[in-house]
Amino acid sequence: MNKNLQLGAVLCLLAGVVVMGAVAVKKTAAATTPEKFIHVRVNDASKGEMVSVNVPLSLAEKVIPTIHNGNLRNGKVTIGNMDMQDVDVRALLTAVASSPDNEFVTVKEKDQEVRVAKSKGNFIIHVTDLSSDSDESDKSAKPDKSNKKHGQNVDITIPISVVNALVPNEKQELDLVAAIRALSNASEALLVTVHDGTQDVKIWIDSQNDGSK
Amino acid sequence: MILLAKLALGTLGTVVAAGGVISSEGFVSVRVHEKKPGGTHVSLMVPAMVLDTGLRFVPKENLQDASEQVRPWLPTIHAAIDALKSEGDTTFVEVREENQHVTVGTHNGAIVVDVDDDGETVHVSTPLRAIDNAIDQIAAAGPKN
Numbered sequence: 164m165n166k167n168l169q170l171g172a173v174l175c176l177l178a179g180v181v182v183m184g185a186v187a188v189k190k191t192a193a194a195t196t197p198e199k200f201i202h203v204r205v206n207d208a209s210k211g212e213m214v215s216v217n218v219p220l221s222l223a224e225k226v227i228p229t230i231h232n233g234n235l236r237n238g239k240v241t242i243g244n245m246d247m248q249d250v251d252v253r254a255l256l257t258a259v260a261s262s263p264d265n266e267f268v269t270v271k272e273k274d275q276e277v278r279v280a281k282s283k284g285n286f287i288i289h290v291t292d293l294s295s296d297s298d299e300s301d302k303s304a305k306p307d308k309s310n311k312k313h314g315q316n317v318d319i320t321i322p323i324s325v326v327n328a329l330v331p332n333e334k335q336e337l338d339l340v341a342a343i344r345a346l347s348n349a350s351e352a353l354l355v356t357v358h359d360g361t362q363d364v365k366i367w368i369d370s371q372n373d374g375s376k
Numbered sequence: 377m378i379l380l381a382k383l384a385l386g387t388l389g390t391v392v393a394a395g396g397v398i399s400s401e402g403f404v405s406v407r408v409h410e411k412k413p414g415g416t417h418v419s420l421m422v423p424a425m426v427l428d429t430g431l432r433f434v435p436k437e438n439l440q441d442a443s444e445q446v447r448p449w450l451p452t453i454h455a456a457i458d459a460l461k462s463e464g465d466t467t468f469v470e471v472r473e474e475n476q477h478v479t480v481g482t483h484n485g486a487i488v489v490d491v492d493d494d495g496e497t498v499h500v501s502t503p504l505r506a507i508d509n510a511i512d513q514i515a516a517a518g519p520k521n
Contacts, residue, residue: 198463215470222459229451372466 197370199347201354209361217373220347227339238340242331252330260284260323274314285352286326288319316358322349401425402486402503410496424506431513443518450515457508461485 201223203216228238259267259281268279274294280287293314328341346368357364401424408418431439446453460482467481476493487507491498 200466211472211474213470213472215467215472217466217468219459219463219466222456222463225455225459226452229455231448372464373470 198372199351199368199370200372201346202365202367202369202371204363204365206363206365207361208363219372220343220368224340224343224347227343235339239336239338241334241336243335253327256323256327256330260327281323284323286319286321286323288317288321290317291315292317315360316356318353318356320352320354322346322352324349397425401428401506401509403501404503404506405499405501407499408496409498412495415496424503427506428509428513431510434517436517439514439517440519442514443516446511446515447518450511453511454508457504460487461504 199220200217201220203214205214206212227235231237234241234243262281264280264282266278266280268277270277274292276289276291278287278289280289291314322345324345325342328345329337329339331337349368351367351369353365353367355364355366404420404422404424404427406418406420406422408416410416463482465481465483467479469478469480471478476491478492479488479490481488482504483501485505486501486503488499488501
């Protein structure tokens with residue numbers, strides 16, 4: 164009888180340890196949900212300059228609603244007199260979101276190419292501009308002896324959920340905080356890359372706090 | 377002899393307690409190192425509480441202008457500092473030029489600014505809690521609404 168009691172007590176103890184362990188593991192998993200950062204990196208190879216900005220999305224989410232200045236109030240930007248010509252943008256976006264991945268628009272000109280597509284829940288905009296105007300704007304840059312047209316490449320990838328959050332409501336407001344939340348919930352992604360001559364701009368989201376990816 | 381020991385123990389206790397209180401808010405650290413031969417080297421470690429206490433002695437009329445400017449931004453500053461406190465160590469801004477390297481970030485609950493160029497290196501570290509308290513004091517120096 165005594166042995167049975169002892170066995171019961173040990174089993175209860177073991178069960179308690181297992182339950183507490185499971186709870187602890189669950190809590191740890193919740194606590195270590197990685198913080199997302201938005202990174203902006205500007206590189207100018209000709210001048211040897213680099214600027215890097217890393218902002219935690221949670222910081223932006225907490226700070227932006229407290230700013231009440233100009234058109235930005237309570238985390239929303241009011242855009243004045245935006246005439247959508249009776250187009251239901253939200254319905255349009257929903258339709259695009261539920262359609263299969265596809266390239267919707269392709270424009271090809273002599274020096275320019277624009278493509279708009281949808282892929283894996285993202286809007287993708289790709290612009291290639293081969294005109295050499297952009298090179299002439301920066302006279303201070305070291306001359307390129309290759310005499311090659313650099314042009315400009317712009318790639319934008321935006322999760323559809325973020326675009327949805329940025330659709331203006333009936334008060335003509337863009338909800339920045341909702342867009343940041345949507346970005347936080349989106350997977351790690353490269354949002355914008357711009358290549359212009361010797362300059363590169365990159366904006367992306369990941370869980371690294373110093374943009375060392 | 378026992379009286380002397382009690383006295384020493386009391387003094388030691390007071391010093392330890394005072395040290396604990398003074399360092400409770402952390403330290404403001406400033407280091408400047410000029411690279412030229414014979415250049416200046418400055419290294420300061422000031423308890424952040426001194427900043428807090430020093431502000432109490434600044435005449436309020438001298439802080440009114442700053443107070444008026446900072447008040448509308450108080451909720452934003454508090455939200456930012458609270459968020460920064462809960463973040464781990466982060467480098468927010470890094471600028472690298474040919475002869476200069478600047479970083480701004482947080483480390484162990486303090487805002488840290490490091491500048492390294494041809495002429496000098498500068499390091500400034502200020503606890504977030506001290507910044508929060510100082511801003512509160514500056515805001516409170518203005519006229520009551």
